[in-house]
Amino acid sequence: MNTHASDLLQTSPLRDLGLLAPQLQATFPSWRPQRCLDHILLSPTLTLERVEVLAQPISDHLPVAVEIRLPGSLTADAFPALSPAPRGSDE
Structure with missing residues (x-):
């Protein structure tokens, strides 16, 4: 999309989703970054631990x-049937 995060979050169909764009560092062009055009948009239910270009x-x-960091409701502990059986168990 080659656009700034503020444009994506304010003037596109994404504006109603409540997404966050935590990264503000320039990413383009790679040999001499001057523009912030690359983004990872996060749901507000996720906790940002680290962001890096x-x-x-x-x-x-x-x-x-x-x-x-995922909310507790989405971790493996919340879905025991999907968690691998401990080593050495007969299950």
């Missing part, structure tokens, strides 16, 4: 990485 010029845009 990676200095890996593998294209004309720098990659963005985030580390998030």
Whole structure:
């Protein structure tokens, strides 16, 4: 979309979703970043632990990485039937 997060969150169909754009660092062009065009949009139910623009010029845009924490209702503990059985159990 090559646009700023504020444009995405205010003037696009995404505006009604309550998403957050935690990253404000420039990502384009990768060889001399001047514009913030790459985003990871987060639901407000997720907790941002870390956001980083990676200095890996593998294209004309720098990659963005985030580390998030899921709400308790979405962790493996909330879905025991989907969790792997402990090692050594006969299940």
